[in-house]
Amino acid sequence: MRIYMERNIYNLKILILGAGGMLGTDLGHEFAGKCELFLWDKNELDVTNKEQVLAKISDLNPNIIINATGYTNVDGAEDNKDLAHKLNADAVEYLVKAAQQVNAKLIHFSTEYVFDGTDKSGYKENYPVNPINVYGQSKTAGEKYIIEYRLGYLIRTSWLYGHAPQIGKPRGMNFVDTMIKLSTEKSEIKVVNDQFGKLTNTRDLASAVHELAKGDFQPGIYHLVNEGVAMWYEVAQEVFKIKNIQTPLIPISSIEYPVKAKRPAYAVLLNTKFPQLRLWQEALRDYLS
Numbered sequence: 001m002r003i004y005m006e007r008n009i010y011n012l013k014i015l016i017l018g019a020g021g022m023l024g025t026d027l028g029h030e031f032a033g034k035c036e037l038f039l040w041d042k043n044e045l046d047v048t049n050k051e052q053v054l055a056k057i058s059d060l061n062p063n064i065i066i067n068a069t070g071y072t073n074v075d076g077a078e079d080n081k082d083l084a085h086k087l088n089a090d091a092v093e094y095l096v097k098a099a100q101q102v103n104a105k106l107i108h109f110s111t112e113y114v115f116d117g118t119d120k121s122g123y124k125e126n127y128p129v130n131p132i133n134v135y136g137q138s139k140t141a142g143e144k145y146i147i148e149y150r151l152g153y154l155i156r157t158s159w160l161y162g163h164a165p166q167i168g169k170p171r172g173m174n175f176v177d178t179m180i181k182l183s184t185e186k187s188e189i190k191v192v193n194d195q196f197g198k199l200t201n202t203r204d205l206a207s208a209v210h211e212l213a214k215g216d217f218q219p220g221i222y223h224l225v226n227e228g229v230a231m232w233y234e235v236a237q238e239v240f241k242i243k244n245i246q247t248p249l250i251p252i253s254s255i256e257y258p259v260k261a262k263r264p265a266y267a268v269l270l271n272t273k274f275p276q277l278r279l280w281q282e283a284l285r286d287y288l289s
């Protein structure tokens with residue numbers, strides 16, 4: 001058994017970027033009161049503006065930068081390749097440069113979509129990437145800067161849902177809330193049952209990032225996800241069971257639900273380096289209670 005040393009982060013200056021996003025919101029809650037915390041969103045710093053990134057981060061001089069920004073619209077990326085690349089790759093390069101200037105740890109998030117989803121045994125941290133859509137390609141391009149950075153922590157995660165307000169945002173509602181909303185509007189709901197993944201609660205992920213920040217973990221790649229593999233259909237079933245919703249769910253194949261971007265069929269992240277997060281059903285129950 002490995003004993004992890006804990007560091008006191010109380011004296012550290014921590015900067016969260018994309019603080020108004022779904023994950024950024026829960027990261028903000030998680031770190032509040034535990035360090036000197038700075039929460040910046042696009043209004044405070046546009047991460048695609050290289051000069052601004054270098055100047056503002058150098059002025060602030062943080063010990064840890066947590067980058068929760070991103071172009072996260074998977075289908076939208078197919079038509080907005082340049083924008084996705086700017087935010088998911090170019091901005092990451094600028095952030096690494098800025099982190100280097102002040103010798104800060106840089107924690108960054110990537111996705112299961114860097115893998116092609118053909119290996120049913122799942123994907124360990126060191127598995128070679130092979131993205132099959134524009135979003136995955138842009139995230140892969142960003143990953144390389146973090147991997148090369150001496151103090152870079154690359155966290156891959158998947159199928160996020162969280163409490164941050166989503167209405168009016170380009171990303172739309174998370175899957176869990178969408179299912180509940182649809183149950184009030186439709187007599188039956190069709191849900192895909194041939195894509196497998198790990199549903200992850202942003203609150204659990206934020207708590208794991210806190211552990212990572214205060215522990216003696218080495219820079220590198222981490223797969224932080226709630227445990228247990230599911231299909232979207234099974235997730236919907238579990239949501240309805242917990243909320244006692246009676247609307248019938250109809251399993252369908254991806255072919256019957258055409259979307260712009262190709263999805264990896266079996267994008268299951270295996271966490272072999274970090275204490276495991278709890279089961280997805282338990283995390284979902286907490287979210288819905």
Ligand SMILES: NC(=O)c1ccc[n+]([C@@H]2O[C@H](COP(=O)([O-])OP(=O)(O)OC[C@H]3O[C@@H](n4cnc5c(N)ncnc54)[C@H](OP(=O)(O)O)[C@@H]3O)[C@@H](O)[C@H]2O)c1
Binds near residue numbers: 017069087111159
């Ligand atoms: N959602 C998932 O299922 C999932 C799965 C795996 C990995 N991830 C990764 O996890 C990270 C966070 O995802 P999320 O779902 O929390 O994303 P999100 O809700 O879309 O949040 C992204 C945040 O970045 C901000 N942002 C956009 N452009 C910016 C810019 N130019 N400068 C500064 N900030 C900017 C957004 O502000 P506005 O809202 O004002 O545009 C938003 O607050 C991303 O890197 C994503 O790729 C997400």
